[in-house]
Amino acid sequence: MTAAENTVRPSLLQNKAVRTMLRYTGMIIFALLLFGLILLLSGQDPIQSYKDIFTATFGSAYGFSEVIVAMIPMLITALAVALPSRVGLINVGGEGQLYIGAAFATWAALTFKDLPSWGLIPLMVLLAMIGGALWAFIPGYLKAIGLVNETITSLLLNSVAPKIVGFLIFGYWHSALDTVKTPNFVDAARLPAFFGTRIHLGLIFGLVLLAAFWAVMKYTRWGLEMRSIGGNAQAALRNGLPVKKYLVIVMCIGGAIAGLAGMVQVSGFYGVLLLNFSLSLGFMGFLICWLAGGEPLGILLMSFVVSVIFTGGNLLQLTRGIPFATINVLLAIALFVVLAQPTFSLTREKSK
């Protein structure tokens, strides 16, 4: 082995990226074909349906902007899953953390009505993140002390959080006119929107978080430590890394990110806290993260793809009377295909 061989980084990366892209494209096509079959069986014209989805989303500036709007919370909740997954934690609790985050933000919006926007928005962001973090602390801590698996606890807490939010709305916060939602937020509590569309500042939040996630994982000491804990917790422990601390903190940060998604949704999208407003955004984030294999660029792409399907599906529901549940079937098929990881023609190189 020569000295040159020791120092040159193998140029696998481009190669690998290309292969990954090919694989994903293949899988998406496969999922679309399979779903087309289901549409066909239910008496719909699959080609026309896909055309409709396409025109509804890419056919107009408005349609496209709606895709982006749908993408914002999913992008953020996907990151709330991706970060903990790097230390080997499976955070299925994005949904619950999102509700608690939204509730914390709402409290600020309803209590400090007189604050200016530059004071109120950061306060809401901060509180939402604290709320989500607290909710994630429960499974994170229980996992770290070796008591309960975080997958179970975070999943179960998902059914608790919306009930708490419901209790707050019914009991304290509901508007005079409607018991299932709070009064509309004051303008200072709304995230600004751009370009005359419904795209709001949450998009920037999501993109900044995404970039930060990527950079932290790639360049920083903490990224390396997290990857090593996820890669082999036993070795990380013996190497002197504070594994338990990481598990709790990373889970809390994941929760904080999901909480932020909740704030973004109530402040940027609805402008009001609604009962059951989420429509499983947290679960969508989980799905996106797994579809993307936890990779930052993949998360961006997949959250976009899922939003296209989502928005298009809404339209199909209106125009063709296809129940929205069929869209979930498509997403489920996509997830199944990805997780099954068909190796297609790619022969797996055995390492020595």
Place this chain on the structure above:
Amino acid sequence: MTVHQSSSPQPPLLTLRGITKSFPGVLANDHIDLDVYAGEIHALLGENGAGKSTLMKILFGFYKADAGEIHINSQRVAIHTPRDAHAHQIGMVFQDLNLIPAFSVAENIALFLPDLKQIIDPKWIDQRISEVSRQYDLQVDPQALVSHLSIGDQQKAEILKLLLSDARILILDEPTRVLAPHEIDALYRVLDNLRKDGYAIILITHKLLEVMNFADRITVLRGGKVAGSILRTEADQKKLIAMMFDKTIADVKRTVSVTAVDVSQPVLELKELSTAADGAGMELKSVSLKIHPGEIVGVAGVSGNGQKELAEMILGIEPVRSGKKVLFGEDATRFSVGEMRAKGVAFIPESPLQSAVVPWLPVLPNSILTRTGRYARRSGFSLDWAQARKDLAESYHRLGFPLPHFFAQAKSLSGGNLQRMIIAREMTFPPRLILASYLTRGLDVQSAVAARQALLEARQTGAAILFISEDLDELFTLSDRLVVLFEGRIVQEISPAETTSYEIGLLMTGAQVQA
């Protein structure tokens, strides 16, 4: 021991011709020819990376050879999967064994019975097992869970499994690496009986002594090529070493520690320390031990008698139930692993892939995991990889190890290369206390010498060393003091000059010795 059968007119049972296999950047096997006869133990000798494991993995169907032919009973056969190998009566005992821990011995064996019926009859299976285990003196409780067995018994179960699966060609990959001395003797008695019954046994090993004692024919591989194939009767150790290595090697000279033990404060002192057993682990019972600067304390014992727990307790992983741990005069009983590491404790664990590295991370990141803080720049926002590379390369150089591929994944390294990486990582900055478990396991002769030399040099500079090993020769050569662990207790503390390996062997197995 046995009559050699090469003079018999029978053709070889197994013939390999021109086996060639390359991996990116490495020609692992270069036109290898090998003949293995029925009724012989054929030792495959060679240093790490000589191509032994690759060759056997080709024979067992894990790898596909780029070129070459395999003949069994003079018939050309194609082996593409382990299943094919199985069908051609080839069985392999892997270094890390291949049993399902949650299953009983009988269940593990049943899985491989070629004539297993649709409805499983436990009695019939037990009967089959007990027949064979009696015949070859492989006594294992068929109902015992594999996870509860000692490594030696697991190996017996593995061999039983192969015998019952009708294998006639047995490949054993460093079978004695994990065994205690008395278990090694038992294993060779088994192999001897198998040989008499006409089994062909291929033995991959580093240990010259075993080869000289038990093999009939020895094939030496060097750099992927056959360096020679000779009968045991024609071989001697010098000749084999000359075949294995281009250059001759200097052996470790026994040196005496520099520091007078009495005057200095011990680096580490354990005071009546006990831990709680965790699952199948062993609990430490009232262990007291002092290690002074410039001293190597050897820990002898059959594996599973608390060695792992002792090292991990000192490192701070195993919680202390009672007693006190003092490091540099400071109470360290409740120190975290990070704090212990920061005080200069180096740790070389017994299973590096499981407990020292992140398998899919490359060598370089793996080698800074123990001190990310040192290479953190801009308060952690970036890492100084250039410095890390420089330090690691220096450490390799100092140790006399060949440089690894810094961007190869840890899991792609051979056992020896991985162990070298761990040693180089832990010795990058002079440690003050070294906890070394099975330091030379998996290393070829040359690297083993270098690793031992590194320990001696660390001792010269005043490091305190806890040296856990099962290799009595190694323990006697290196240790200033020996302690024997048996069932979680230190049963004896003695100077190597005042005892014999026989006495230590007895203590290791729990026999009482009059002091």
